[in-house]
Amino acid sequence: MLKTQIIPPRAKKIAKELNIHNEIRVDDYFWMKDRDDPEVIKYLEEENGYNEQMTAHTKQFQQELFDEMKSRIKEDDASVPYKHNGYWYYVRFETGKDYPIYARKKETLESPEEILFNVNEMAEGHSYYKLTGVNVSPDNKLVAFGVDNVSRRKYTIQIKNLETGAILPLKIETTTGSSTWANDNKTLFYTRKDEETLRSNQIFQHVLGDDPEKDMLVYQEDDETYNAYVYKTKSDKYVIIGSSSTLSDEYRILDADEPRGEFQLFQERCRGLEYSISHFEDHFYILTNKDEAVNFKLMKTSINKLAKENWEDVLPHREDVLLEDIEIFKEYLVVSERSNGLNHIRIMRWDETEDYYLPFDNETYTTGTGTNPDFDTHILRYGYNSLTTPTSIIDFNMKTKESEVKKEQSVLDKTFRKENYISERIWATAKDGTQIPISLVYKKGIQRDGSNPVLQYAYGSYGHTVDPSFSTTRLSLLNRGFVFAIAHIRGGEYLGRNWYEDGKMLQKKNTFTDFIDCTQYLIDQKWSSPQHMYAMGGSAGGLLMGVVLNEAPHLYNGVIAAVPFVDVVSTMLDDSIPLTTGEYDEWGNPNEKEYYDYMKSYSPYDNVKAQDYPNILITTGFHDSQVQYWEPSKWTAKLRELKTDKNILLFHTNMDAGHGGASGRFEALKEVAEDYAFLLDLEGKIHN
Structure with a gap:
């Protein structure tokens, strides 16, 4: 079991008065913003040391989890090649190596391989290394x-x-x-x-x-x-x-x-006009919310008449269908849609002789178009997976309607059978009567008697939808009796654009109450109980975790908050912090009192109180440019000061990483193993 006799760090307090709207907030941990202050580094290292001591008994198990998760991954893997401008491009991995190799072959896949980048060699000597934006010149020489x-x-x-x-x-x-x-x-x-x-x-x-x-x-x-x-x-x-x-x-x-x-x-x-553009022959095609098309519509305009008064409807707006993307081919228009929360791929001939959807047959899948660089082809490449089905990359002939699976994700686990797992979608009722969908996956044979550990995950901001997708690492939880639940709460776009609008700005609290109501529903329906209920979210999902911890701590045995955005008011008042000003339309501008009062009423850091909290694991990266390290650092210190329970609070700062965590594919698994060991230890399943 987790050790509680080790004394946790206590951060010093230096009162800082923050004055706006004739109101003073006192921040005792404001000093942690100075990343060059040796006292800041000292505190982070003390917390890391405490975390190491408190989890020492799980280190061997973390290694076992890491080895288990790594063993499921095909190490010498490669992406499905795609052809562009005379070359076949692909990315491959070598056994035991952390980073990708970017390569190509000229004209045919039988040609000799040309290595563009071996990132393993480039990353040598670096604790973090990220290569991005690979962009070949039109003559293929640079x-x-x-x-x-x-x-x-x-x-x-x-x-x-x-x-x-x-x-x-x-x-x-x-x-x-x-x-x-x-x-x-x-x-x-x-x-x-x-x-x-x-x-x-x-x-x-x-x-x-x-x-x-x-x-x-x-x-x-x-x-x-x-x-x-x-x-x-x-x-x-x-x-x-x-x-x-x-x-x-x-x-x-x-x-x-x-x-x-x-x-x-x-x-x-x-203001309020969103649009994106794609070029094809003599027209631009425009995905837009023009004319109050909340769920977007498709329009077009001549390359010589660009302004919006010239735009013409191609696909009109529909109240029950969110238009997410388009892919243009010489003879076909492919439309990515979402209705009732589910992805759909619609294929239409420009000459209007055909209009059909690809068939999908369950409620917990994710599909989307892949890399399709050529106009003049009948082949559409798309991906498909579900909570129980590994990812497939499929080439679909839009003319003959024949499919070819180019690759199915390998799960190198002889015991894995997708039929041994069950996924389903259920609906919880929020306190305002709204139906909130939850996607579930679990191993066959569990009983709904309140004894199952459930990990409930959500994000719920920026219109970002967490689709139900397959995970090889998640099997380490499912095989040990966990139920994994994705709460499709407001703030995402799972049920269309209005789903997002109802979870932002002055409606933001719907995001938090939806999550809590989903938890309560899972408990009421005997999927779990507060003794076995866990929650997890990262970044803006970490904000969600912070609010949930303040508002409903009694519903959870443990919560994981990764790179959490928890100091909402102070961050949104500081326009020198990366991303702040661009986010006013998501959270509101606290320089206006109405928004200040609203976000102060839920901001996790500002609402930590003297009460019992569940077991908590907080993680961050010292170089994070999206959520600065000091937000979780300050939050941890305040929680330590005020919480009245004897449950554990762990805070781990990766001193070499940023918002996305470790850069290597296997190093990242160690962070997952840390999270899972925290949960499984609380469940007493550390040796199972």
Whole structure:
């Protein structure tokens, strides 16, 4: 069992008065924001030391879990190759190696392999290494890429000559890592981040051979609530600069053959007008909420008449169907939809002679289109998996309606049979009468007698939907009797755009009460009991965990909060913190008293109180650029100060990582093993 005689750290208190709206908040742990303060490092290391002592008895079990989860993974794995511009591209892994190898073959899969990047070699000597934005020039001779070896998501763009294998001396710092080639093979467009806020706010043009200090600024986004980015259309005809906030979008286009030209405004930003654009032949196709199309509709406009007054309906708005994405082919339009929470893939011929859906037959699956770089093909590549079914990559012939499974995820566990697991979708009733869907998966044979351990997971913000998907690591919980539940709470888009609107801004508390009501329903229906109920969420889902802990601690035996956004008021009042200003349309702007009062009423850090809390594990990364380490650090210190129980509180800071945790595929499994050992130890299943 967990040890409680070890004395936990106690952080010093230095009262800091924060004054706004004629109200003073006192923050005793404000001092933790100074990452260069030796006292801050000392506290984090003390908490890490305490965590090590408290979990020492689980170390062997964590290793067993790690080995178990690793053993299910096909180590010498590879992605399904896709063909683009004369080459087959794929990513593969080698046995025992943490990082991917990016490779290609010319024209046929029988050709010799060309290695673009062996990230295992590049990552040597780094505790964290992330390669992103692999982008090959149109003549196939150069490849641009971005590298982050700190985990602050500040990438350095470099270029490799694929004919010589040499990496050019060019280094472009503080970027998003992604870039876009013009069609002249020497002009590269890229996005630079603000050094302090890390907001993507500038688009530059670099010409090979020039000093990057002289790169031309082609666009600057001055509105602090917007982020800028650049990409090329699937047709390779246009370079697009996009600028987006939570509620509005704006695009500028440039002929990719004329990189020195002027970008042309597509449709200027209008508050509340969201749109995205795809080019095909003489038209742009526009996915948009124009004309109060809450669930979005598809429109089109001539390449010569871009403004919204010229847009024409292609697929009208439907109240019960959320339009999520489109994929354009020469003869077909493929539409990704969501209705009643479930993904659907709709295939339509442009000549209107066919219009049909791919058939899926359960309520706990996830599907979506994959990499489809070519217009002139009848083959649609898509992925499918469910809570009980490993991922398949499927090539579907839209003309003959024949399917070919190109790859099914390997589960290297001789005892695994998908028919030994059951998944289902149930509906809980929220306190306002709303029906909240819950996706469940568990091993056959469990009894609904209140004795099952249940791990309930959710996110519930930004319109991000947690779809029910397969996980090999999760088998380590299911095989030990756990039920895994995904609560599809408001704040995501599982049941359409209104599902999101009902869980943001001044409706945000619906997200939290939905989660609690789902828990209560699972208990009432004898899926579990408070002695065996667990909750988990990360980032904005960590905010959810913080509120749940304050409001309903009696319903849970343990809670895991990963990189939790818990100091909502102070963070949203500090516009120097990365991401803050762009989030006003999600949470509200606390400089306005109505929003300040509302978010202060739920902000986890501001509402920690003297009461009993369940067992808690909190994790963070010191270099996190999305949720700064001091939020969970301050929260932990305040919980230690005020909680009245003898349950354990563990806080682990990965001093080498950021928001996404460890960078290697196996190192990341160690973090999962840490989480699972925490849960299984509380259940007394540590040796099962």
